[in-house]
Amino acid sequence: MTTIxxxxxxxxxxxxxxxxxxxxxxxxxxxxxxxxxVRALIDAALGAGITLFDTADIYGFDTAAGFGSAEALxxxxxxxxxxxxxxxVIATKGGIxxxxxxxxxxxxLAAALDDSLRRMGVExxxxxxxxxxxxxxxxxxxxxxxxxxxxxxxxxxxGVSNHSPAExxxxxxxxxxxxxxxxxxxxxxxxxxxxxxxLDQAMAREVAVLAWSPxxxxxxxxxAHPAGALLAGHGARYGVDAATAALAWVMAHxxxxxxxxxxxxxxxxxxxxxxxxxxxxRGEWYAVLQAGMGTKLP
Numbered sequence: 001m002t003t004i005x006x007x008x009x010x011x012x013x014x015x016x017x018x019x020x021x022x023x024x025x026x027x028x029x030x031x032x033x034x035x036x037x038v039r040a041l042i043d044a045a046l047g048a049g050i051t052l053f054d055t056a057d058i059y060g061f062d063t064a065a066g067f068g069s070a071e072a073l074x075x076x077x078x079x080x081x082x083x084x085x086x087x088x089v090i091a092t093k094g095g096i097x098x099x100x101x102x103x104x105x106x107x108x109l110a111a112a113l114d115d116s117l118r119r120m121g122v123e124x125x126x127x128x129x130x131x132x133x134x135x136x137x138x139x140x141x142x143x144x145x146x147x148x149x150x151x152x153x154x155x156x157x158x159g160v161s162n163h164s165p166a167e168x169x170x171x172x173x174x175x176x177x178x179x180x181x182x183x184x185x186x187x188x189x190x191x192x193x194x195x196x197x198x199l200d201q202a203m204a205r206e207v208a209v210l211a212w213s214p215x216x217x218x219x220x221x222x223x224a225h226p227a228g229a230l231l232a233g234h235g236a237r238y239g240v241d242a243a244t245a246a247l248a249w250v251m252a253h254x255x256x257x258x259x260x261x262x263x264x265x266x267x268x269x270x271x272x273x274x275x276x277x278x279x280x281x282r283g284e285w286y287a288v289l290q291a292g293m294g295t296k297l298p
Contacts (some may be wrong), residue, residue, distance in 0.1 A: 001281055002281070003279040003280060003281055003283075004252045004279065004280045004281075004282075004285070005252075005276070005277075005278065005279040005280070006022055006248065006251040006252060006256075006275065006276060006278075007022070007276070008022060008049055008273070008276045009022075009149075010022075010051070011128060011208075011232075011256055011258075012044040012138075012208070013052075013089065013126075013127065013157065013180055013181060013208045013287060014157070014159070014178065014179070014180025014181055014206060014207045014208040015178045015180055015206055016127070016156065016157035016180040017124075017157075018089055018126060018127075018156065018157065020051055020052040020089050020208070020258065021049050021050045021051040021052055021258075022251060022256070022258055022276075023048065023049070023050050023052075023251075023258065023259060023261055023273070023275065024050060024052035024053070024054050024091075024210060024248070024260045024261065024270055025041070025045040025052070025053055025054065025257070025260070025261050025269060026054040026055070026212065026225060026261065026262045027053070027054065027055040027059055027070045027071075027074060027078050027261035028055075028056070028061070028070070028212075028234075028262060029059075029074055029264050030055070030059060030060065030066050030070040030264060031060055031063045031065065031069065031070065031073070032073070033065075033073075033121065034074045035073070035077050038073055038074065038076070039075040039077050039080065039081070040266050041264060041266055041269060042077055042084060043266070044248075044266035044267075045269050046087060046239075047260075047270060048269055048270050048272055048273040049271075049273060050261070050269075051087065051088060051089050051136050052088075052089045052091065052210075053074075053088050053089070053091065054091045054092075054183075054210065054260050055070055055071055055074055055090075055091070055092050055093075055094065055120075055216060056070070056071075056092055056093035056094070056096075056129075056131055057071060057093065057096075057112055057115065057116050057119075058096045058097075058109040058131065058185040059071070059093050059096070060072075060073070060137045061098055065089045067098070068115065068116075068119050071092065071116055071119040071120050072119040072120075074120055074124070075119050075120035075121040076121075078121055078122065078187075079118065079121050085122060088126075089126045089127065090120070090122065090126050090127070091125065091126060091127035091128075091129060091159070091181075091210075092113035092116050092120070092125050092127075092128060092129070093128070093129040093130070093131040093183075094109060094113060094116065094128070094129075094131060094134055095108075095112070095130050095131040095132060095134060096107065096109075096131045102131075102132050102133065102134040102135070102136075102248065103129055103134055103137070104121065104133075104134035104141075105134070105137050105141065105145075105242045106141050106142075106144055106145040106148075108148075109130075109142070109145040109149075110145060110148070110149075112146065113125075113128060113149055113155065114154075116221065117154060117167055122151060123153075123154070124154055124155065124156060125137065125155055125156070125159065126155075126156045127155075127156070127157050127158070127179065128146070128149060128155040128157075128158055128159070128161040129158070129160055129161045129178070129181065129183060130142060130158075130159075130161065130163070130171075131161050131162065132148075132161065132162045132163075133162070133163055133164075133167050133235050134162045137202060139167075139171040139173070139174050140173075140174040140183055142171055143171055143173075143175040143176075144174070146158045147175060147176050147177065148177065150177060156222070157177075157180045158175075158177070158179060158180065159179055159180055159181030159182060159183065159185075159208075159210075160181070160182050160183070161182070161183035161210075161212075162168070162181060162183065162184065162185075164196065164197075164198070165196065165197040165198055165200075165201045166254035168182060169201075169218050176203050178205070179205075179207060180205075180207060180208060181207060181208040181209070181210055182198065182201075182202055182207055182208075182209055182210070183209075183210040183211070183212060183260075184198050184209070184212070185211070185212050185213050186198075186199075186209070186211035186213075186250060186257060186259075187211070187213060187215060187216040187220060187246065187250060187292070188220060188227045188231075188246065188249060188288050188289055188291070188292030188293075189216030189219060189220060189225075189227065189276070189292045190213065190216060191289060191292060191293055193211075194253075199253060199255040199257070201281075202255050203254065203255050208256075208258060209255050209256070209257045209258065210257075210258050210260055211250050211257050211259045211260060212260050212262075213262070214246060214247055214250045214259035214260065214261075215243055215246050215247075215262075216246070216292070220241050220242060220246040220292075221241070221244065221246070223242065225291075226291040226292075226294075227288050227291035227292040228246075229269075229291075230250065230287055230288050231243075231245040231246050231288060231289050232245070234278070234280075234284060234288070235248075237276065238274070238277045238278045238279070239277065240271070240274040240275070240277065240278060241271070243268070244271055244272060244274045244275050244278070245273075245275075245278055247259045247261070247272055247275040248276075248278035248280070249276040249280070249285065249288055251264055251275060252280050252285055285293045
């Protein structure tokens, strides 16, 4: 019987010319003031073979340190060891501006990028993504801002997050370069990208897919959920837990989805590498999908 298993070999970040690991580490919950603890997280990620590090300017806005604090904390860790930068592909995002929801105007994005670079203490980010669609900015203006970022040398490649296929295409129509990544929510509990054209578009355009919340907000790590129970049982056969099996489930799709590991615990980050051991038959993979959806496929 044919099985599906994901290789740990690096893969292209879309058409950027960059290569990245099949797993990413995300910082949406990075907080506090302990730089040594952050370094431990970075070391765990690098030790697990992770080279793609995902953050955003809004991460930390709901903590005492406020907007931009996750980037700043990450930057403090990089400042203590400048050699780390050369081992990473750094991705950040901009465009969410609480309490005003979204702003992708050219002036705002230019300033937001400069602020992100300053906070992280880097001269260039490898991937800059529009975090969410700003309905009040024409995609031509957004495209102009993104093209200018790349032309300035401050950004190496561009992507989108939480964009529909139609929103992706509208932006791409005005760009002078390819969008190299799309970042949807995707898990067995949020399977919309399988059916709304997101993953199909990514495969057709050779776009990297970075999946946020691949554990369904943690619910897939719980045996109480039917999909979580299937993942726990399946993972046990390969010596991994339900959370790691959930990562492997996301990665099995032919779009070569890169799940973003959101854990802020070194041991959990290290455990993510176990996803490469997990194999799936089509029957096993579809059983998890149906359990997550709560309905049978036709």
